[in-house]
Amino acid sequence: MSLLCRALKVARSAYYVWLAARPAAEVRQAAEDELAGEIRQIHADSRGAYGAPRVTAKLRRGGRRINRKKVERIMRERDIRGITRRKRRSLTKADTKAAPSPDLVGRDFTAAEPGTKLV
Structure with a gap:
């Protein structure tokens, strides 16, 4: 592992921090997928009319x-408009x-001095 970290010029501790954070990222992604399902349902119930403010209000209610x-962000990533x-x-x-x-003015906008032809 240390050889790989040296080749990529990454500290070993940074690799282990990244490795420990992977399960949390997967949990977060699963939660966002579930939320996206709810957003799609609300959007479908409104026959595609609701945007982010109304969807947010419905979720809060x-x-x-x-x-x-x-x-x-979730609506933009999943192309829900x-x-x-x-x-x-x-x-x-x-x-x-x-x-x-x-x-x-007769379509003649030239003036001999300033302030003589005001349009």
């Missing part, structure tokens, strides 16, 4: 203590009967 950023079902509305309509404004 269910008694799970979770951060929105973690939900965002919310959709917007609303159509864009234009609230202002142009008056088609109104006469256009007159062109007082």
